[in-house]
Amino acid sequence: MNPTAFTIGILGGGQLAKMSAQEAKKLGFNVIVLDPTPSCPASMVAEQIVGRFDDADRIFELAERSDVLTYDIESVNVEALKQLVKEKPVIPSPKVLEIIQDKLIQKKVLKKAGVPVPWFKEIKSLDELENLVPVVQKARKGGYDGRGVVVLRSKEDFPKILKVPSYVEELVEIEKELAVIVVRDEDGNMEVYPVVEMIFNSRGNLLDMLLAPARIDVGISEEVQEIALKAVKALGGVGVFGVELFLAKDGRVLVNEIAPRPHNSGHYTIEACATSQFEQHIRVLTGLPLGSAELLTPAVMINLLGEEGYYGKPIYEGLKKGLEIPGVYVHIYGKRETFPFRKMGHVTIIDRSLDRAIEKARRLKSILKVRGERYEAVGRDNNG
Template sequence: MINYFSSKFKLGVLGGGQLGKMLLAETQKFDIYTCILDGSLEAPCAQICNEFHQGDLLDFETVYNFGKKVDLLTIEIEHVNINALLKLEKEGLAIYPQPSVLQTIQHKGKQKDFFIEHNIPTAAYKRFSTLEKLQNENFKFPFVWKTAQFGYDGTGVKIVKNQNELNALPNTDCIIEKLIPFKNELAVIVARNKNGEIKTYPVVEMEFHLEANQVEYVICPARISDEVALKAKNIALKVAEAFQHIGLLAVELFQTATDEILVNEVAPRTHNSGHYSIEASYTNQFEQHLRSILNLPLGNTNSKLAGIMVNLVGEEGFSGNVVYENMEEILKMEGVTPHIYGKKETRPFRKMGHVTIVNNDITKARKIAEKVKNTIRVISK
């Protein structure tokens, strides 16, 4: 067994955003030496890791040279140079999740093809390499358009309702999907280590902001029947087994009007849908990610209490130096814990933090979450 704790072992992380920052809370707890690569000196991780390296995550030489400095490499964002990772892996560096998994998931078209190849239920789709090819296709409006690569937090996803909206789309590699009339958007986080030990977190329910297409609330446990929850969990496990990934895999799902479960997409990392676990779970997702990639025994994924996560995003009409208005008011509320990501500049719908609400009663927790959402404002000076 490698001694990861209080030793010369170096863990490299590609990406220094809020997910990296929350991971660092766990590496510091275990005294694991961390090296971060990110493009911005203002990244949330920059001042709190052991080593910070500035550089482009999509540049081959930058990622390759960074990988040569560490003993094990992981990610907090999947938009990284895959060719550099494949070369590093060939040279013997342990990289989790594996570059082959990232290569499939990075591209939404390849990801959807993977689902079909492995008999994983998903919405009907077609792939297009250019806007012109998409325009020459006959199909019914509305449909969902997704850029094949580099979409995030609702960026690169659009419901297209008519020909004018279609013509205004960017000329890029993309997929279109059938618009699914769903009851709920659900998610399951699956943890898997090198030994093949596998655990799932409870099914969560996600409520989205319609305009920004971002998660507004994550509710754990999801307010669904045990039968639907079991179906969602089993499909998430099927996805994880198909990928044979090491680390965390967040599986986003649709619950249809007839209680069918369809896979929307997956993320091979810690995920917004698991932030509630910091306060509500016996083992939070960030500690579990460490346990997974270091091949340590996986922790208890059960919840201590019902948990709801409220995303804090920049308010419309405000850009500039961030101010969190009414923070004192939400700190007076029972079971409320804010997490501020350390981004100095706000802009409309930018993720700036989140607030976790825990309570014995999910209904009470949801009411408090609404109050939090209506109280705190992320604005600028």
């Protein structure tokens, strides 16, 4: 193989594409991305075609200039990918993407394969909800980072009902929210990363702090990894998958959802694991052997989110002071505009002690702030 003669095409040019491209460049591969935003984050390290994710012509152009295709976002034109897969490798496959795009179908596939999931029911009429509360209503398509999800505890919450094709799930009493990165290559070889614990920002409903490893018993950790592996096998997936799970208060381990790409819960792997999730992604795309998923050091990851009320050109406050703390690794994605709760970067903190890493992370959260050049007192947005 000659990496310099091989081009990876990525639908999407956000932070996931950027970090994947950085690993591809280390190995000598070329990368080209398709993204509607000029000067997207990945364009800092890759060539860019400016175009929408549903624009079949631009997708075909990307394919013509690439040896393999992948994506860093699920909301792409799957029909165009179905046409391309006959001539060009698409990883993960359009078939897997189609299952994952529709969360109800995803749940049905997992349940049929014996993967534990919360109780769920398709909603054909909103009138059905009256007899089902308390439940969680979820949009079948398009939801992410807390969007497309509403908790309906009683009829008083009905004004929040989603008026889109949806389904409901049981309102699980959650002890911890967990995640696992699973990698599977074309030959069926698999690597599973350590179980991590996710703590969410209650206001933005975005990942606020991630702990690696999760503070759970070894037996539960092994069960979680086995379930995550089973879930990816059930999809027939090849690539990198982020598997999110609930540890319920009654002891059940339940799969919440799966992302067919590198995942926010795997960013810590860049500094803390033998092989990062992004390098694994490139290895799968190019037919190279999988690397070790071993955790080399405890780690904590925090997202750098746009501060409430701030918009426009980002200003990163406390960067110099934050980097004075040992074991701190800052990743700024290069987005040109900030707004409330937007993911602008992340920070990984490594330490031989998870407790010390948590302490450092808490200090960093009080130091590092992403503000904008403009302040508007209200409203809440969250977007990638």
